[in-house]
Amino acid sequence: MSDVTNGHRSILVVGGGMSGLSAALEAAEAGLPVYIVEKEPYLGGRVARMNKYFPKLCPPSCGLEINFRRIKNNPLVRFFTMAEVTKISGVPGDFDVTVKLAPRYVNEKCTGCGVCAEAAETEISNPFDYGLSKVKAAYLPHEFAFPMRYVLAPQVIGTAEAEKIRAACPYGAVDLDMQEKTFDLKVGAVVWATGWKPYDASKIAYYGAGRFQNVISNVVMERLASFNGPTQGRIVRPSDGAAVQKVAFVQCAGSRDENHLPYCSGICCLASLKQATYVLDQNPEASVTIFYIDIRALGKYEDFYAKVQKDARVRFVKGKAGEISENAETGQVTVQVEDQETGSILREGFDLVVLATGMVPSTADDKVPAEVTYDENGFLLPAQPSAGIVPAGCVKRPVDVASSVQDATAAALKAIQAMVRR
Amino acid sequence: MEPKYVSLEMRDYIVSMGAETVNWCMQCGLCTNLCPWRLVPGETSEKFNIRHMQRLGQMGMEGFEDEHILFACTTCSMCQSNCPRGVKIVDNVRAMRASIVGAGMAPANLRPILGSAHANGNPWSGPREKRTAWQQGLEVPTFGPDTEYFLFVCCHSCYDPRSTKVAQSIVKLLKAAGISFGVIGNEESCCGESMRKLGDEELFQKLAQSNIELFNAKGVKKIITTSPHCLWTFTQEYPELGGRWEVIHYTQVLAQCVQDGRLKLSKDGSKKVAFHDPCYLGRHSGVFDAPRQLLENAVDGGTVELSRSRELSLCCAGGGGRIWAEVPMGERFGELRVTDAIDKGAKVLATACPYCMNMLIDACNSLGKQEQLEIAELSELLAANL
Incomplete structure (x- = not known):
């Protein structure tokens, strides 16, 4: 595979989320061959799981569709899903990369018809919905998955059920003999864009995430509000499926906290303001309370903050929420906070509490298999020892989608420069 | 509203007394909400707000010297352990107390306590020569040049009749485990941990110096403490004053001995046991597992966790000098612990x-729950199962 194009002029993009897609397409549209390596069985990354973007409140599927079409129309872009980079060696202009491909058990003959899922019986926790729903062991990662191809969960491989699934496919697309394989790529530069993970809110023990069903994180809220999510877009209490009247947002759940993430995650204030509109659009009678230390809505985002602030149904309380407790019978969750404007202690019950959890760079745990430098929180530093390994997007710092796209575009240029400056 | 006066001199004085981090506070209020005082009703709960108290310190403003405010904190460290800015809140409390106590304005109820520590080397008004009275009937080795561990017994367990059983049980356990240990005796003084928390810096320095000189003169290298408070000050405060030893709590030594097979405990009793994490052993010193391992080895009826345990443990209210405070019934944190333990079976x-x-x-x-719940020190349960 390494000899298909001029290896020394091609770029490897690791991560097929918004940053990775942008970097790959910008480079390909400048005439360079590009490989995208994505760990998940689909492209689109975290953005694919979002309901709407702030501040325009438009769905991300639109922008993703455009990018997928750009990929389909551009023969210079090749991509691998369920793939990971395990080794990078060499110098700018001449990198040798090892890629490990996990078996999908479904080949390119798949038409996405779904007969395999009907044949499957085993249900697995749906990672796309953060475990809030179940899918069959033969599943499409999500409704608009690109590539539109099913996946078989490894749990059923070797069982009679797997045989049944294989036999059900009218196109011969199920291949139970697929094995993990590795291959090498020769590339001139690498863009590392493996993105972020939500901070594990259960580590903030006093908020009760993981113990109280109606305390959820902001990424889960995106799934609840998405019409392709576990509740078809109805924002309900996970405990009993009841519609919500009173919703609280707890800002800086882990961020700006030396015991958790010492940095500001930058996007959570806007995300909560946006999610407040989800709640109120669905139920005009609902009310929202946002507990915050400071609202950080920079630049043009100030306008969005002002717009939400004007809504009388949204209350802003300055104060870092303290303990959250649960009434086990009703599922109501009570937030205790000191209102810094009055100095009084509030104890207020809500149907649902959304923790505005921050962003952890994927590189905090999953390291780049090459000599690179990180800051103390696991973010990749903008300037790397090798000019040919260029970080992009949320592995560098917590950013919103628009900034990821800009940063990725810049990264594509840096990657191109690294090759021609030999 | 009356005008309020900001005194930068006062602020600087408080900082110089040890509140170096008071200005790091960003007024988020997490401390106030995680404070155990939020869990009880009453006057102190209404008046004492740790965030506000520190704000007064930051501004050098009047108002914190009210006894309900200044001496309310139990120094449990629930706030400090979770502070997003890493503010050393307990140090700030200590420094603010020191700014008042150091000027000779200790509250009346604390004066006899501090006075006894000055005169007798213990806060319990016990004569110095009676410090070893708890040893009667037990052969407790004296620390000598060949002894490995110096056993430092908390003043409370030297003088309080109920508490002496703790010291006696620990001695029995250490003997059974074949540990080389000994006590020094009447020359020992209170570790001073609580005196310093009360703001009597001078008294603490005196006690600490006296202990450091004594321990070093005796050739002490390793110390076992009976109390987590002594453990904490020996490991966290004494080193910079010249007291540098290897210090561990008795539960740590015994847990190691059980693991090594040096200490054999028979499982006994069919009663279910809950463990209350002492703040100074758990949150302050990070020891959560050793006492639990010991319990598992000595209890047949099973163990149960309280609803607030380990890092989130609820304070008994006895730290920071609060063991000497008079608190109305219904406002005592310990009552919540007792009720929770009973609820948990x-x-x-x-x-x-x-x-x-x-x-x-x-x-x-x-x-009035004595019939339903027995309160025990872990060492007593263990010693009964030797």
Whole structure:
């Protein structure tokens, strides 16, 4: 595979989320061959799981569709899903990369018809919905998955059920003999864009995430509000499926906290303001309370903050929420906070509490298999020892989608420069 | 609204007394909400707001010297352990107290306590020559040049009749485990941990110096403490004053001995036991597992966790000098612990600190729950199963 194009002029993009897609397409549209390596069985990354973007409140599927079409129309872009980079060696202009491909058990003959899922019986926790729903062991990662191809969960491989699934496919697309394989790529530069993970809110023990069903994180809220999510877009209490009247947002759940993430995650204030509109659009009678230390809505985002602030149904309380407790019978969750404007202690019950959890760079745990430098929180530093390994997007710092796209575009240029400056 | 006066001189003085981090506070209020005082009703709960108290310190403003405010904190470290800015809140409390106590304005109820520590080397008004009275009937080795561990017994367990059983039990256990240990005796003084928390910096320095000179002259290298408070000050405060030893709590030594097979405990009793984490052993010193391992080895009826345990453990209210505070019934944190233990089906509530034991017994008695729940120090449960 390494000899298909001029290896020394091609770029490897690791991560097929918004940053990775942008970097790959910008480079390909400048005439360079590009490989995208994505760990998940689909492209689109975290953005694919979002309901709407702030501040325009438009769905991300639109922008993703455009990018997928750009990929389909551009023969210079090749991509691998369920793939990971395990080794990078060499110098700018001449990198040798090892890629490990996990078996999908479904080949390119798949038409996405779904007969395999009907044949499957085993249900697995749906990672796309953060475990809030179940899918069959033969599943499409999500409704608009690109590539539109099913996946078989490894749990059923070797069982009679797997045989049944294989036999059900009218196109011969199920291949139970697929094995993990590795291959090498020769590339001139690498863009590392493996993105972020939500901070594990259960580590903030006093908020009760993981113990109280109606305390959820902001990424889960995106799934609840998405019409392709576990509740078809109805924002309900996970405990009993009841519609919500009173919703609280707890800002800086882990961020700006030396015991958790010492940095500001930058996007959570806007995300909560946006999610407040989800709640109120669905139920005009609902009310929202946002507990915050400071609202950080920079630049043009100030306008969005002002717009939400004007809504009388949204209350802003300055104060870092303290303990959250649960009434086990009703599922109501009570937030205790000191209102810094009055100095009084509030104890207020809500149907649902959304923790505005921050962003952890994927590189905090999953390291780049090459000599690179990180800051103390696991973010990749903008300037790397090798000019040919260029970080992009949320592995560098917590950013919103628009900034990821800009940063990725810049990264594509840096990657191109690294090759021609030999 | 009356004008309020900001005094930068006062602020600087408080900072110089040890509140170096008071200005790091960003007024988020997490401390106030995680404070155990939020869990009880009453005047102190209404008046004492740790965030506000520090704000007054930041501004050098009047108002914090009210006894309900200044001496309310139990120094449990629930706020400090979770502070998003890493503010050393307990140090700030200590420094603010020191700014008042150092000027000779200690509250009246604390004066006899501080006075006894000055005169007798213990806060319990016990004569110095009676410090070893608890040893009667037990052959307790004296620390000598060939002794490995110096056993430092908390003043509370030297003088309080109920608490002496803790010291006696620990001696029995250490002997059974074949540990080389000994005590020094009447020349020992109170570790001073609580005196310093009360703001009597001068007294603490005097006690600490006296202990450091004594321990070093005796050739002490390793110390076992009976109380987590002594453990904490020996490991966290004494080193910069010249006291540098290897210090561990008795539960740590014994847990190691059980693991090595040096200490054999028979499982006994069918009662379910809950463990109350002492703040100074758990949150302050990071020891959560050793006492639990010991319990598992000595209890047949099973163990149960309280609803607030380990890092989130609820204070007994005896730290920071609060063991000497008079608190109305219904406002005692210990009552919440006792009730929780009973709700969880425990018959015994064990802890590993003489102060906690003291506070929990008081709470259990004031609730009249002695028939339903037994309060025990872990060492007593273990020694009964030798």
